[in-house]
Amino acid sequence: MEDSIHISTSAAATSASELPEPDVQILTSGGLRIPAHSSILAIVSPVLENIIDRPVEHRSSERLIPILGVPYDAVSAFIFFIKKGNKIP
Incomplete structure (x- = not known):
């Protein structure tokens, strides 16, 4: 299972350079x-x-993902x- 997580996050990191500006904010x-x-x-x-794909009527229009109770x-x-x-650097 760790291998699949590593592959997924590596693929995500590789494609990050090709992405436009960030489209959500984590609160x-x-x-x-x-x-x-x-x-x-x-x-x-x-x-x-699931939070990102939540129907529009159940989420903020400004694409905000609250992660409260966890330090910045x-x-x-x-x-x-x-x-x-x-x-890790």
């Missing part, structure tokens, strides 16, 4: 926001995919980890 505790690409989030997380630094590290394809 963290304290009201801080992190820009992200919905296509990458959907590839690496079924939970985030932790969410930011998670997004960095996804973008870099599991490669």
Whole structure:
């Protein structure tokens, strides 16, 4: 299973350079926001995919994904980890 996760996140990271500007924002505790690409989030997380694919009447029009109760630094590290394809600097 780890191999499939690594492959998926690596593919997501590779395609990130070809993506347009981030199309969603992740709202963290304290009201801080992190820009992200919905296509990458959907590839690496079924939970985030469900939030992203939620019908319009059940989500914010500004494409905001709340991840509350988690410190900004932790969410930011998670997004960095996804973008870099599991490669820690």
